[in-house]
Amino acid sequence: MSRPEFQAPPEIYYGDTEAKKYTHNTRNQAIQAEMTDRALELLNLPEGQPALLLDIGCGSGLSGEILDEEGYTWVGLDIAPSMLEVALEREVEGDLFLHDIGQGLGFRPGSFDGAISISVLQWLCNADTTSPTSSPPARLTRFFTSLHAALTRSARAVFQFYPQSDDQVTLITSIAMRCGFEGGLVVDYPNSQKAKKFFLCLFAGGGESSGGARRKVEIPKGLDGDGGEQEREPAAFEKRRTNGRGEKGKKRKGAKENHKDWILRKKELYRKRGKEDVPRDSKFTGRKRKSVF
Amino acid sequence: MVRLITHNLLACHAKGCTTNNFPLAFRDVQLENREAEYNPEFLKGFMPKIEWNALVSTARELGDVSLPAECPEPGTETDEFLHALHHVLMEIHVEEGSMVCPNCQHVYRISNGIPNMLLAEHEIK
Numbered sequence: 001m002s003r004p005e006f007q008a009p010p011e012i013y014y015g016d017t018e019a020k021k022y023t024h025n026t027r028n029q030a031i032q033a034e035m036t037d038r039a040l041e042l043l044n045l046p047e048g049q050p051a052l053l054l055d056i057g058c059g060s061g062l063s064g065e066i067l068d069e070e071g072y073t074w075v076g077l078d079i080a081p082s083m084l085e086v087a088l089e090r091e092v093e094g095d096l097f098l099h100d101i102g103q104g105l106g107f108r109p110g111s112f113d114g115a116i117s118i119s120v121l122q123w124l125c126n127a128d129t130t131s132p133t134s135s136p137p138a139r140l141t142r143f144f145t146s147l148h149a150a151l152t153r154s155a156r157a158v159f160q161f162y163p164q165s166d167d168q169v170t171l172i173t174s175i176a177m178r179c180g181f182e183g184g185l186v187v188d189y190p191n192s193q194k195a196k197k198f199f200l201c202l203f204a205g206g207g208e209s210s211g212g213a214r215r216k217v218e219i220p221k222g223l224d225g226d227g228g229e230q231e232r233e234p235a236a237f238e239k240r241r242t243n244g245r246g247e248k249g250k251k252r253k254g255a256k257e258n259h260k261d262w263i264l265r266k267k268e269l270y271r272k273r274g275k276e277d278v279p280r281d282s283k284f285t286g287r288k289r290k291s292v293f
Numbered sequence: 294m295v296r297l298i299t300h301n302l303l304a305c306h307a308k309g310c311t312t313n314n315f316p317l318a319f320r321d322v323q324l325e326n327r328e329a330e331y332n333p334e335f336l337k338g339f340m341p342k343i344e345w346n347a348l349v350s351t352a353r354e355l356g357d358v359s360l361p362a363e364c365p366e367p368g369t370e371t372d373e374f375l376h377a378l379h380h381v382l383m384e385i386h387v388e389e390g391s392m393v394c395p396n397c398q399h400v401y402r403i404s405n406g407i408p409n410m411l412l413a414e415h416e417i418k
Contacts, residue, residue, distance in 0.1 A: 050335035052298075073335060075299050077410075084407050093329075095299040099410040103417050106306030106410060108315065111342065133417045142418060146306070 003122075003164070010123045014059070014080035023060040023086050024273045032062040032118060035197065039063075039116045039158040040070065042186065042201055042220055051113035054150070056101055056159075057120030059083040061092035067116075068093045075112075077101060102139030107150040114155050115147060121161035121200065125168055137175060144179035153205035157181070160199050169198070176202055188223040260286030295392075295408055297355075298339070298382040301348050305394035307416040313396040316347040319354060322390035322403075329383040333375050336382070340367065352381045 004013050014022065022028055045051050051072055058064050058076025060083045067074045074094040078084055084096050099105070102124055124143065125136045132138060147157060163169045169185060176183075181202040189195040201219055257265070263286045270278045279285075305314035345364040352360055359377040370378075392401040392408060399416070402409050 050332055050338060052335075052339065071332075073298070075302075079411075081407075085405075088405065088407070095296055096407050097299075097410050098407050100412075103412050104306050106304050107302050108304050108344070111302040131414065133414065 003162070005123050005126050009126070009128050011080045014083050016082045016085075019060060019080065019082040019086050022083075023062065023090075026269070026272050029062060029272075033066055035118050035160045036063040036066040036116065038188065038197070038223075039118065039160055039199065040066070042158045042199055043114045043116060043156050044220075045114055052111070054107075054112045054115040054147075055094065056115055056117035056147075057123070058087065058094070058096065061087035061090055061094070061096075063116065063118045064092045064094050065090070077105070101143045102134070104142040104146040105150050107146070109149045110152045111150050112155060113152055115151060115157040117157070117159045117161075119160060119162060121159050121172060122163060122168070125164070125171070137171065140172060140175045141179060144176050144181065148180045148204055151204040155204045156183075157202040157204070158199055159202070160197060163198055172200065176200070180204075184219045186220055186222045190222060190224065262286075295387040295403055295406065296383055297348060297351060297385055300351060300387075300392075301343055301382075303392075305397060305399055306410075306418070307394070307397055307399050307412055308418045310394060310397040310399070314394055316344070316351055317392035317394055317401065319351065319387065320391050320393055320400075322355065323388045324355060325386045325388050326384055327386055329379075331376070331379050333379075336375055336378055337370070339382075340364070340370075348381070352385075355385060355387075357381055357385065 007013055043053075053067060053072050053074045055064055055067065055074050055076040058074075058078050059080070061076065064074055064076055064087070075097065076087070076092075076094045077097045077099040078087075079098070079100050081098055084098060087096055101120075124139050127135055151157065161172075163172070173185060181204065183200070183202040186199040186201050188197040188199065199222075264281060267278050267281065300316065300319075303315075303317060305317060343364070349360050349362055352358075357380070360381055361374070365371075365374060386406060387403055388406050390403050392403065393399070394401075399412075
């Protein structure tokens with residue numbers, strides 16, 4: 001399937017239907033949540049201190065919800081009005097802005113303690129028109145310059161993104177460095193084709209300098225998946241398509257799911273998808289009626 | 294959903310608008326009060342970032358006069374003051390209206406609580 005950024009600009013691609021689909025997809029929810037958690041971990045905020053964060057490309061607030069849970073105050077930016085509408089419906093806590101990040105951010109210097117962005121940067125790398133102001137390098141430069149200004153000195157910014165090629169990674173990182181950031185790319189699960197995740201970790205102020213000597217910032221290590229202490233469970237990959245005939249049949253028989261479990265599972269799924277009027281669970285759920293009835 | 298906490302951070306970012314572009318002035322606003330969790334730690338941490346004069350003048354424009362004209366010295370904030378600050382920063386939401394840049398008069402419309410910060414092609418830096 002071709003990548004969404006090739007199909008249309010984000011504000012058009014994420015129209016009303018796509019925004020709803022994207023948000024109610026439980027697999028998307030799981031992946032977004034997992035990546036937000038990881039981004040927060042990379043952000044390495046001082047523990048126990050409330051912070052003001054910037055969510056760049058907040059969309060329908062899937063990542064914002066995690067920030068709410070963690071007790072952070074946040075401000076979200078997105079270019080797709082339909083996504084923001086869904087976010088309003090979901091009643092997230094942060095302030096939302098309709099904003100094209102490629103036009104630069106309009107915040108006072110030193111406003112935010114950190115920034116996260118999930119699956120956004122690749123959208124900045126496509127030009128919609130041929131005017132020089134909307135070329136990808138110009139848009140990236142405006143964005144990184146204004147972001148650098150808007151962050152406090154010790155703040156970090158973590159971007160999860162899906163680069164199309166190595167050239168694109170180089171382009172993005174080199175522009176970020178030119179705009180005053182330090183840091184680099186963190187790759188999680190580099191050996192897995194599917195679980196591989198790219199995080200661009202940027203430091204606005206170069207870390208705490210101790211005794212006048214400027215310490216070089218250390219880029220966090222990516223997860224590689226074979227460390228014994230890693231307990232995190234990545235979002236499961238669906239095997240619907242790859243499942244062969246023989247194996248499938250065996251698996252189905254092996255996992256015994258009775259009538260009631262099946263009903264409960266389906267009801268849970270509908271609730272997750274936001275369907276209304278799902279009957280509540282009770283001790284009568286999935287029971288047969290008496291024969292006299 | 295524009296709260297004064299974000300309004301206090303927001304400056305006009307149109308091309309050539311670099312001085313006197315803060316604070317954006319509210320016009321024809323509809324307000325809504327929504328309760329938020331009181332978090333004194335966060336407020337204390339956020340205090341140094343506030344442009345106090347801008348906050349007080351905007352709050353008075355919106356009809357809230359609970360804040361003192363002078364920002365108290367760090368460490369001397371009373372509980373009552375923090376509650377007032379919390380109300381002004383976190384609980385007043387601007388739902389409809391517009392924000393106008395004092396310098397270039399660019400109008401940022403707010404509809405449904407979401408301000409439209411998009412610029413036209415010729416306004417991009």
